[in-house]
Amino acid sequence: MKYLREEIFPTKFCSGCGCGTVLNCYAHAIDELGLNPENIVSVTGIGCSSWIPSPYLKCDTLHTTHGRPLAFATGVKIMKPDMDVVVIAGDGDIAGIGGNHLIHSARRNLDISVFLVNNYIYGMTGGQVSPTTPMGHPTTTTPYKNIEHPMKIAELVAAAGASYVARWTTYNVFPLMESMQNAFKKKGFSFIEILSPCPVAHGRKIGMREGQDYLNMFKEKAIKIEKVKNLSEKELEDRIVIGKFVDRERTEFTESLRKLNQERIGK
Numbered sequence: 001m002k003y004l005r006e007e008i009f010p011t012k013f014c015s016g017c018g019c020g021t022v023l024n025c026y027a028h029a030i031d032e033l034g035l036n037p038e039n040i041v042s043v044t045g046i047g048c049s050s051w052i053p054s055p056y057l058k059c060d061t062l063h064t065t066h067g068r069p070l071a072f073a074t075g076v077k078i079m080k081p082d083m084d085v086v087v088i089a090g091d092g093d094i095a096g097i098g099g100n101h102l103i104h105s106a107r108r109n110l111d112i113s114v115f116l117v118n119n120y121i122y123g124m125t126g127g128q129v130s131p132t133t134p135m136g137h138p139t140t141t142t143p144y145k146n147i148e149h150p151m152k153i154a155e156l157v158a159a160a161g162a163s164y165v166a167r168w169t170t171y172n173v174f175p176l177m178e179s180m181q182n183a184f185k186k187k188g189f190s191f192i193e194i195l196s197p198c199p200v201a202h203g204r205k206i207g208m209r210e211g212q213d214y215l216n217m218f219k220e221k222a223i224k225i226e227k228v229k230n231l232s233e234k235e236l237e238d239r240i241v242i243g244k245f246v247d248r249e250r251t252e253f254t255e256s257l258r259k260l261n262q263e264r265i266g267k
């Protein structure tokens, strides 16, 4: 409990929600790396997953506006380049409303970590369709079914230019925790898409009423990225590709900004 505010537990997350697992992995990643929480700023948007760091974690948190945590995080990182800046929010927040911030932060290769908790819907407001809702799933705003293709968010961020990109599910707790550590260590934009259960707002519409139903589904559908090379798009349609997508060195934004300031105005 070194990193958690014990006095406010248990959490307010619904039964079966994956947010507690993400919080657990996050706290363990910080512990394993021996990071000083005073040097971490967790930035969130609005939503259930935006409650993962605040109020539970003993570190500075910025609870910002819906869809805008990356814009706030950019400001924090530029002004406090020595701090670890971590954004945690939902698919509706980061991929939907704030999708453009995501693409351009990855393109700039800003040195922050982004943990996108993908529960397939806008959870906090009751389960509206989001950019990652699977095709065919009914939601409160697509009562017959969703007829749109879901966004492949990890692949999109990789294409946009991030230094580190991975996808895991809350079934893969150890790889997820290790991946969070890699994200912390990486200089540049690090992005982890975390598939996470929401039996209350998403699952109830498709007969998955328990958190365990999601863990079974994650276990059954997940396929490691190393194994997908020879599979067609059709064969991968119903699978969840997990693992590390990208791990590369690219010029980082705040460093370039500092160098430019040094060259042009001497500070």
Ligand SMILES: Cc1ncc(C[n+]2csc(CCOP(=O)(O)OP(=O)(O)O)c2C)c(N)n1
Residues within 6 Å of the ligand: 046, 047, 048, 049, 050, 065, 066, 089, 090, 091, 092, 093, 094, 117, 119, 121, 122, 123, 124, 125, 130
């Ligand atoms: C600009 C704006 N639009 C809409 C809302 C209403 N709103 C609050 S939380 C939320 C859903 C968040 O969904 P997501 O980001 O996927 O996170 P989750 O709750 O699923 O973790 C919405 C639409 C808002 N607060 N601000």
